[in-house]
């Protein structure tokens with residue numbers, strides 16, 4: 054539904070509150086929630102930037118903001134209603150991190166929203182906590198690390214304690230750099246749609262619109278948007294380029310489908326890699342694109358339509374159930390498996406608060422089943438690429454090693470990203486600080 058222009062649009066702060074409530078309490082995805090809000094309420098540039106900053110900012114600093122609240126409140130956090138906690142986080146985020154917003158505006162605007170959604174007692178409480186912060190901010194510095202190293206690290210890096218411990222035990226040497234990278238705001242990367250334009254032409258077109266871009270040395274079809282990204286969306290609507298993180302462009306580039314190939318994408322929605330492969334194939338050949346959830350199939354179809362692609366046949370299917378009629382029929386198979394998503398904490402910050410340690414156990418058996426099916430679909434001499442957007446040996450290296458033990462008809466193939474990075478045993482783990490992009494894992498396997 055498009056919002057009627059007769060009514061004034063809600064403020065960025067009010068919309069940020071609603072979005073954060075949906076994300077933190079109903080476990081909605083931040084990027085989809087924001088897309089939906091901005092479609093329904095077409096805010097002007099500064100308001101839409103404030104909305105995005107507030108939502109992502111609060112999500113990144115959530116546990117630190119809660120800790121500040123716990124220091125200022127006479128009630129324990131458990132006793133504070135979720136909507137009050139979110140409003141307090143919004144007010145505090147502005148007071149702590151947005152120096153361009155006067156403190157009085159941060160407090161008054163938060164209280165104004167509170168009056169509309171909660172009772173007088175809560176409004177008074179919110180007002181008192183925010184004003185308390187202004188009075189006492191000098192006393193609220195983080196304690197010395199030695200007092201409680203784990204809590205300190207969790208507050209410093211903005212991740213739950215279990216996850217900080219997890220990085221430190223699984224990636225000991227790299228843990229600090231990984232944690233630091235997840236606190237950086239990621240740069241927007243786009244994939245040039247070579248069916249409609251090329252990188253130089255698009256870069257020129259973007260420059261004319263005031264969008265500053267940078268080419269990626271190891272990928273001819275990727276651009277990083279350095280400035281003016283808000284002017285990019287009309288070009289995306291025209292299908293000239295597609296927003297995709299740099300790391301996520303690697304699996305399809307490694308599978309490297311050619312014109313006329315028959316390709317299977319087993320876990321395809323929303324179709325970022327499916328459409329990338331179709332562009333590489335010059336829209337010539339066939340791609341079967343499966344996903345478990347019927348409602349996600351339209352995402353693949355819509356993306357293909359916008360990008361001018363006609364060779365994708367998307368359908369709902371459980372890829373963990375073998376389909377013998379298609380065994381040995383594909384030149385190339387991509388298994389971009391469902392995973393714990395621990396590589397994408399910088400551009401999907403909500404994952405760190407939603408994910409629980411026990412969730413990690415559910416992925417390896419599913420990935421094992423999917424890999425075993427994937428093996429059957431590849432032709433002799435064909436290629437299989439297995440990828441995940443997580444950093445977890447149990448979902449990555451261990452899965453591939455076990456697969457190779459059980460499927461001696463496959464052998465790993467080495468690959469590289471220009472001069473940037475080389476695989477080992479046909480596998481590559483990309484740490485988030487290496488390409489200033491998501492953490493990813495890719496394995497390239499040849500069926501002998």
Ligand SMILES: C[S@@+](CC[C@H](N)C(=O)[O-])C[C@H]1O[C@@H](n2cnc3c(N)ncnc32)[C@H](O)[C@@H]1O
Pocket residue numbers: 319320321322323324325326327343344345346349370371372373389390391392442
């Ligand atoms: C990492 S995402 C895929 C992203 C996609 N390849 C892209 O680049 O846009 C994993 C996908 O696997 C799907 N999925 C989960 N279990 C599945 C199953 N058993 N069969 C098919 N798809 C499944 C999820 O719905 C999700 O869309």
